[in-house]
Amino acid sequence: MGHGRKxxxxxxxxxxxxxRDDYKHVARILKKVHAADIAHVLANLRNTERVRLIQVxxxxxxxxxxxTISELGLDLGVELLHIIPDHLLGPILQEMEPDDAxxxxxxxxxxxAQKVLSQMRTEDSESVRxxxxxxxxxxxxxMNSEVFALDQDLTVAESIQTIQLRRDAxxxxxxxxxxxxxxxxxxxxxxxxxLNRPETPLRKVMRTNVISVYxxxxxxxxxxxxxxxxxxxxxxxxxxxxxxxxxxxxxxxxVIKDEATEDIFYLAGVEADDHTYSPVWSSIRKRIPWLTAYxxxxxxxxxxxxxxxxxxxxxxxxxxxxxxxxxxxGNSGTQTMTVAVRGxxxxxxxxxxxxxxxxxxxxxxxxxxxxxxxxxxxxAGALQFAWHxxxxxxxxxxxxxxxxxxxxxxxxxxxPICFRALKIDPALAxxxxxxxxxxxxxxxxxxxxxxxxxxxxRT
Amino acid sequence: MGHGRKxxxxxxxxxxxxxRDDYKHVARILKKVHAADIAHVLANLRNTERVRLIQVxxxxxxxxxxxTISELGLDLGVELLHIIPDHLLGPILQEMEPDDAxxxxxxxxxxxAQKVLSQMRTEDSESVRxxxxxxxxxxxxxMNSEVFALDQDLTVAESIQTIQLRRDAxxxxxxxxxxxxxxxxxxxxxxxxxLNRPETPLRKVMRTNVISVYxxxxxxxxxxxxxxxxxxxxxxxxxxxxxxxxxxxxxxxxVIKDEATEDIFYLAGVEADDHTYSPVWSSIRKRIPWLTAYxxxxxxxxxxxxxxxxxxxxxxxxxxxxxxxxxxxGNSGTQTMTVAVRGxxxxxxxxxxxxxxxxxxxxxxxxxxxxxxxxxxxxAGALQFAWHxxxxxxxxxxxxxxxxxxxxxxxxxxxPICFRALKIDPALAxxxxxxxxxxxxxxxxxxxxxxxxxxxxRT
Numbered sequence: 001m002g003h004g005r006k007x008x009x010x011x012x013x014x015x016x017x018x019x020r021d022d023y024k025h026v027a028r029i030l031k032k033v034h035a036a037d038i039a040h041v042l043a044n045l046r047n048t049e050r051v052r053l054i055q056v057x058x059x060x061x062x063x064x065x066x067x068t069i070s071e072l073g074l075d076l077g078v079e080l081l082h083i084i085p086d087h088l089l090g091p092i093l094q095e096m097e098p099d100d101a102x103x104x105x106x107x108x109x110x111x112x113a114q115k116v117l118s119q120m121r122t123e124d125s126e127s128v129r130x131x132x133x134x135x136x137x138x139x140x141x142x143m144n145s146e147v148f149a150l151d152q153d154l155t156v157a158e159s160i161q162t163i164q165l166r167r168d169a170x171x172x173x174x175x176x177x178x179x180x181x182x183x184x185x186x187x188x189x190x191x192x193x194x195l196n197r198p199e200t201p202l203r204k205v206m207r208t209n210v211i212s213v214y215x216x217x218x219x220x221x222x223x224x225x226x227x228x229x230x231x232x233x234x235x236x237x238x239x240x241x242x243x244x245x246x247x248x249x250x251x252x253x254x255v256i257k258d259e260a261t262e263d264i265f266y267l268a269g270v271e272a273d274d275h276t277y278s279p280v281w282s283s284i285r286k287r288i289p290w291l292t293a294y295x296x297x298x299x300x301x302x303x304x305x306x307x308x309x310x311x312x313x314x315x316x317x318x319x320x321x322x323x324x325x326x327x328x329x330g331n332s333g334t335q336t337m338t339v340a341v342r343g344x345x346x347x348x349x350x351x352x353x354x355x356x357x358x359x360x361x362x363x364x365x366x367x368x369x370x371x372x373x374x375x376x377x378x379x380a381g382a383l384q385f386a387w388h389x390x391x392x393x394x395x396x397x398x399x400x401x402x403x404x405x406x407x408x409x410x411x412x413x414x415x416p417i418c419f420r421a422l423k424i425d426p427a428l429a430x431x432x433x434x435x436x437x438x439x440x441x442x443x444x445x446x447x448x449x450x451x452x453x454x455x456x457x458r459t
Numbered sequence: 460m461g462h463g464r465k466x467x468x469x470x471x472x473x474x475x476x477x478x479r480d481d482y483k484h485v486a487r488i489l490k491k492v493h494a495a496d497i498a499h500v501l502a503n504l505r506n507t508e509r510v511r512l513i514q515v516x517x518x519x520x521x522x523x524x525x526x527t528i529s530e531l532g533l534d535l536g537v538e539l540l541h542i543i544p545d546h547l548l549g550p551i552l553q554e555m556e557p558d559d560a561x562x563x564x565x566x567x568x569x570x571x572a573q574k575v576l577s578q579m580r581t582e583d584s585e586s587v588r589x590x591x592x593x594x595x596x597x598x599x600x601x602m603n604s605e606v607f608a609l610d611q612d613l614t615v616a617e618s619i620q621t622i623q624l625r626r627d628a629x630x631x632x633x634x635x636x637x638x639x640x641x642x643x644x645x646x647x648x649x650x651x652x653x654l655n656r657p658e659t660p661l662r663k664v665m666r667t668n669v670i671s672v673y674x675x676x677x678x679x680x681x682x683x684x685x686x687x688x689x690x691x692x693x694x695x696x697x698x699x700x701x702x703x704x705x706x707x708x709x710x711x712x713x714v715i716k717d718e719a720t721e722d723i724f725y726l727a728g729v730e731a732d733d734h735t736y737s738p739v740w741s742s743i744r745k746r747i748p749w750l751t752a753y754x755x756x757x758x759x760x761x762x763x764x765x766x767x768x769x770x771x772x773x774x775x776x777x778x779x780x781x782x783x784x785x786x787x788x789g790n791s792g793t794q795t796m797t798v799a800v801r802g803x804x805x806x807x808x809x810x811x812x813x814x815x816x817x818x819x820x821x822x823x824x825x826x827x828x829x830x831x832x833x834x835x836x837x838x839a840g841a842l843q844f845a846w847h848x849x850x851x852x853x854x855x856x857x858x859x860x861x862x863x864x865x866x867x868x869x870x871x872x873x874x875p876i877c878f879r880a881l882k883i884d885p886a887l888a889x890x891x892x893x894x895x896x897x898x899x900x901x902x903x904x905x906x907x908x909x910x911x912x913x914x915x916x917r918t
Binding site: 008011036043129137160171172190193228249254256267274275277287288294295297300302303327329331335337338351371374375379405439440 | 467650687689709712742746761780801819839
């Protein structure tokens with residue numbers, strides 16, 4: 001039975017038991033299931049059922065309840081935290097990884113956040129408060145601050161002993177080594193402990209050239225480093241190179257997925273937290289600002305076109321082909337803009353190659369514009385000829401399309417690069433600007449050429 | 460000095476040395492640099508310089524040359540493999556991880572691929588041929604088939620000995636355990652070897668409920684499993700549950716990034732392998748088919764509008780607001796479609812919740828349509844009043860906008876879900892269909908309402 005099928009069966013049987021109000025049986029089934037799968041089940045229930053299920057899970061196995069909410073992701077998780085009874089909040093959040101707890105706490109209203117923190121064990125709430133000192137979306141916010149590190153003067157045998165004594169420590173794969181002052185000195189793998197003689201000191205085994213990030217480093221940059229160097233974890237250091245935390249690759253994967261979603265969504269005019277599961281009101285609230293922005297571009301465009309009312313009165317045929325001119329400029333601009341935004345996102349488009357990228361896109365635009373302009377001119381001319389026995393729209397279309405596509409390539413590449421240089425997210429802001437420029441100049445060129453023809457034909 | 464700055468300095472100094480033709484010095488500098496950074500340098504050089512640098516690197520350190528080309532990524536890597544001397548191809552590819560080598564070999568022309576394979580050591584070319592038996596983008600193609608596994612009857616002490624004897628084996632973090640017939644029986648971590656008594660047999664220590672994938676599993680599904688369960692590696696088994704390979708998280712990160720790029724690019728009408736570095740001709744060649752498809756939508760739209768030529772002749776004002784009507788439908792349809800496509804991609808939008816998703820989007824569309832329709836109607840009416848002292852465009856715009864945005868939400872959610880059910884990539888195909896439906900129905904509604912008004916006003 002495939003994985004998807006198994007999950008469907010699980011969701012169905014849980015739903016059936018819930019209809020019979022048999023939550024104890026549900027909890028028994030879910031005890032054998034991974035938290036990520038419980039989260040999937042939860043996402044497919046009604047709000048009242050979710051609250052009830054979390055309550056039952058909390059009684060049976062608090063860590064599993066906490067892990068499930070972590071796996072739910074931010075928006076559904078916060079939604080749930082808002083509706084589950086207050087007395088459960090502290091116990092659940094203190095069972096979470098501190099970085100997950102910090103994420104949720106920072107999404108609650110300040111009073112509620114304070115209340116929840118006061119319900120937690122002091123040590124747990126302090127870890128969370130520590131992380132909350134760093135800005136959102138930085139290494140400091142997503143790191144695990146409970147670091148297990150070995151002193152560089154320990155031998156291999158002593159290190160193994162230390163690991164055996166601290167069974168619960170977060171030892172995964174890399175062992176970070178520090179000097180007497182807590183500065184990050186080196187790294188080695190568990191395997192290297194097994195391959196070296198017991199009496200060897202760590203300083204002789206470890207690799208000293210460790211790739212690390214600062215607590216203030218943007219999480220996107222953290223993800224780029226981990227992906228680029230194929231790391232399983234990356235250490236976080238303070239300004240004095242003291243080891244203060246570790247970010248593991250599973251958190252990095254979440255960042256990569258979230259940042260990609262953010263790019264995709266911003267380019268489409270959707271907020272990054274607009275999920276399949278999001279309630280309808282939150283989707284509406286989040287999309288209306290984008291649509292309103294586009295509406296004003298539409299009004300601006302209508303105004304530009306209105307300047308050519310006289311020409312349109314004479315040549316209604318121009319109106320037929322306006323959507324084609326606007327659409328093609330928009331589409332080719334979007335192509336270039338998307339390649340630029342993603343290139344910036346994955347670190348391919350850098351200050352070193354941005355000039356050659358713009359130049360490449362411009363050449364590409366000129367070529368594509370020529371080909372598509374010819375095709376569009378021929379098609380438009382042929383249609384006009386079939387309808388009216390004239391074909392003056394052909395050359396107008398050819399020139400307008402060529403110019404439009406060439407210009408679209410220019411600002412489709414320029415605008416994201418400029419926003420990046422200004423430290424504004426290019427995915428967020430480029431679309432509106434590219435669309436505005438494209439519509440205003442695109443229609444001006446097309447209708448301007450039509451006006452020119454009108455003037456020439458009159459003289 | 461920040462990471463980005465360091466790379467810029469590296470690129471600059473390499474370029475300077477290359478201008479002096481001092482490749483030996485370059486090779487000496489690059490020996491201390493990670494292959495991913497050498498790849499970055501290479502990407503910023505001219506083709507002739509790249510070939511020369513790879514030649515020098517191959518003489519100095521063949522594995523580094525191979526790793527660098529792996530890190531370059533598929534399109535630049537293949538481009539380079541096409542221009543470096545033939546006698547270097549075999550030696551370089553045999554130094555690569557078999558999955559990387561398979562990726563490159565599968566991208567070469569068949570004759571060249573055969574030639575390259577014949578240049579490689581037999582054992583290496585056989586590993587590559589083995590992987591090439593699986594379809595592209597499946598687990599089998601990206602797995603590491605050199606599996607290190609331990610027999611379940613070994614004790615902890617014997618396991619440690621085995622690891623010490625096979626120092627070069629790919630032992631990373633998880634130790635996979637097999638039974639006498641090679642079936643995957645369990646998994647444990649290196650740390651667990653250290654925490655258990657030497658005489659304990661592995662079968663008592665290992666976890667038996669191992670998450671695994673089949674060689675035929677799509678790489679996107681592999682990535683979803685690894686991300687969902689926070690794994691560092693996932694074992695690949697054949698139909699009889701025999702362990703045949705391992706996929707590590709760094710390969711999964713590449714898959715996640717590539718699939719996200721593919722979604723972003725397909726939604727924008729760009730081929731997935733259209734990178735910042737791609738040569739201009741390949742970009743042109745890859746974008747023209749998309750633009751041509753959009754051009755034909757434009758022609759179809761022009762034809763639809765032509766059916767209303769009479770109305771446009773009477774009410775030129777309609778032409779002014781056509782781009783607004785088309786644009787708003789397009790934008791809101793794109794919003795819904797993007798949320799659906801990404802939801803399908805990350806596994807949030809499943810057969811269980813697709814009906815409630817469509818229903819939610821439809822309700823959201825009706826609400827957004829009402830708000831935006833009112834706003835657009837008021838603005839359009841006001842503009843017309845300012846220009847001509849009439850405002851009939853207001854109610855027309857209101858109704859058309861409301862209907863358009865509601866319908867866009869309907870097919871923006873329906874179309875990707877249908878494509879998914881038909882096992883067609885929703886990111887690839889949805890855009891064209893949503894745009895076509897939107898334009899044809901959008902303009903028909905708007906101009907149809909105008910025609911209705913014309914008829915009413917005449918009687």
